[in-house]
Amino acid sequence: MTGGNRMGFYxxxxxxxxxxxxxxxxxxxxxxxxxPHVLFKNxxxxxxxxxxxxxxxxxxxxLALEVTYGxxxxxxxxxxxxxxxxxxxxxxxxxxxxxxVFTKYRFWRKDSLGLQESAAVLLKVITDTADTNKTPxxxxxxxxxxxxxxxxxxxxxxxxWASARYRFNGTNDAGVNxxxxxxxxxxxxxxxxxxxxxxxDTVWLLExxxxxxxxxxxxxxELSNTGxxxxxxxxxxxxxxxNFAIKAxxxxxIYHNLNGNQEESDYRAKVAFEWxx
Amino acid sequence: MKKQILFGLFGLLLLxxxxxxxxxxxxxxxxxxxxxxxxxxxxxxxxxxGTANINVDLDKGLVSVDIGEGKALTEEQMKKLFDDxxxxxxxxxxxxxx
Numbered sequence: 001m002t003g004g005n006r007m008g009f010y011x012x013x014x015x016x017x018x019x020x021x022x023x024x025x026x027x028x029x030x031x032x033x034x035x036p037h038v039l040f041k042n043x044x045x046x047x048x049x050x051x052x053x054x055x056x057x058x059x060x061x062x063l064a065l066e067v068t069y070g071x072x073x074x075x076x077x078x079x080x081x082x083x084x085x086x087x088x089x090x091x092x093x094x095x096x097x098x099x100x101v102f103t104k105y106r107f108w109r110k111d112s113l114g115l116q117e118s119a120a121v122l123l124k125v126i127t128d129t130a131d132t133n134k135t136p137x138x139x140x141x142x143x144x145x146x147x148x149x150x151x152x153x154x155x156x157x158x159x160x161w162a163s164a165r166y167r168f169n170g171t172n173d174a175g176v177n178x179x180x181x182x183x184x185x186x187x188x189x190x191x192x193x194x195x196x197x198x199x200x201d202t203v204w205l206l207e208x209x210x211x212x213x214x215x216x217x218x219x220x221x222e223l224s225n226t227g228x229x230x231x232x233x234x235x236x237x238x239x240x241x242x243n244f245a246i247k248a249x250x251x252x253x254i255y256h257n258l259n260g261n262q263e264e265s266d267y268r269a270k271v272a273f274e275w276x277x
Numbered sequence: 278m279k280k281q282i283l284f285g286l287f288g289l290l291l292l293x294x295x296x297x298x299x300x301x302x303x304x305x306x307x308x309x310x311x312x313x314x315x316x317x318x319x320x321x322x323x324x325x326x327g328t329a330n331i332n333v334d335l336d337k338g339l340v341s342v343d344i345g346e347g348k349a350l351t352e353e354q355m356k357k358l359f360d361d362x363x364x365x366x367x368x369x370x371x372x373x374x375x
Contacts, residue, residue: 073360
C-alpha cells in the first residue's frame with residue numbers, strides 16, 4: 001500500500017468513527033436514527049455522549065460534548081465537540097475528533113391532545129479539524145455534509161419515526177473520493193406506563209437502521225474494498241426526569257453486503273446524558 | 278433575632294396575601310406527549326414575573342399557573358409562549374385565587 005493509499009484507507013476508517021457521532025442528539029428522538037425534535041426558544045441542550053464500535057479487528061470509541069441552542073420553538077443550532085480513541089490491530093491512537101456544526105428546522109407540526117406529529121430537515125457539516133498524523137488516523141481529510149429529512153409521531157403511549165439522510169463525503173487529502181452514503185431509519189417506541197410531568201419516564205425503542213455506501217474512487221478508479229450495505233436492528237431506551245435524560249442503545253447487524261474484503265460491523269453502542277437548561 | 282423572625286413571618290404573610298389576591302390560569306394545550314419535552318413550558322412560564330405553582334397535566338393537555346395580584350396573562354402572550362415552547366395553545370380559563 002502506498003503512502004497516499006494508506007492515508008486514503010485510514011481516512012475511510014476515520015469516517016466510520018464519525019458515523020458514531022454524526023447524528024445530533026435531541027430529546028425524544030431515536031438513538032441512532034434522526035427525529036424531528038428541536039428545542040424551546042432560548043433553551044440550551046447540553047449532551048455528553050459515549051459511542052463505541054467494533055468491526056473485526058477495528059475498535060473505535062468516541063466521546064462527544066454537544067451544545068444546542070433553540071433559536072425559535074422550531075429551529076435549533078448546535079455544535080459537536082468529539083474526542084476519539086481508535087484501535088486497529090496492535091496500534092492505537094487518540095485525540096480531538098472533527099468538530100461538527102448543525103441546524104435543524106421543524107417545518108411542519110400537527111398537535112392534538114397528547115399527540116404531536118412533526119417533520120423536520122437537518123443540515124450538518126462535519127469539518128476536517130481532527131488531530132492529524134495519528135496512526136490509526138483520526139482525521140478523514142475532508143469536510144462532509146449531511147442532509148436529512150425526518151417525520152415523527154409522538155403520543156402518550158406510542159412513538160414512530162422515519163428518516164432519510166444523504167451524506168456528501170468530501171474528497172480527502174490523498175485524493176480519494178470517499179463515496180457518498182445514504183442512511184434510512186424506521187423506528188418504533190412504547191411508553192409502557194404513561195407518567196406525569198415530574199415523574200421518571202421510560203420509553204423503549206426498536207430501530208431498523210440501513211446504510212448504503214458508494215464505492216470510493218481514486219483517480220477515477222473504484223476502490224474494490226469500499227462501499228456496500230449494512231442493516232442493523234437496534235434496541236434502545238430513554239429515561240427522563242424533568243430536564244434530564246439518559247439515552248442508550250446498541251446496533252446489532254442483521255445484514256451485510258459489503259464490497260470486496262472489508263471488516264463487517266460487529267456492534268455499535270451509544271450512551272448519552274442530556275440536560276435541558 | 279426575634280425581630281428578624283417577626284419580619285420573616287410578616288413577609289410570608291404579605292406573599293401569601295399577594296397570591297391570595299392573584300389569579301389561577303388553566304390553559305388547554307395540544308401536543309403534550311412527553312414530560313421531558315414539557316420542561317420548556319415550565320422554564321418560559323417561570324420567566325414571567327409573579328408566576329408560581331406551575332403544573333402540567335399531560336393526559337388532559339392542561340397547564341396551570343398562579344400569578345400574583347396586579348399581573349395578568351393574555352391570550353396573545355400564551356399563544357406565543359406555547360409556540361416558542363413547541364406546542365399549540367388552545368384556550369384558557371381563569372379564576373381569582375381565594
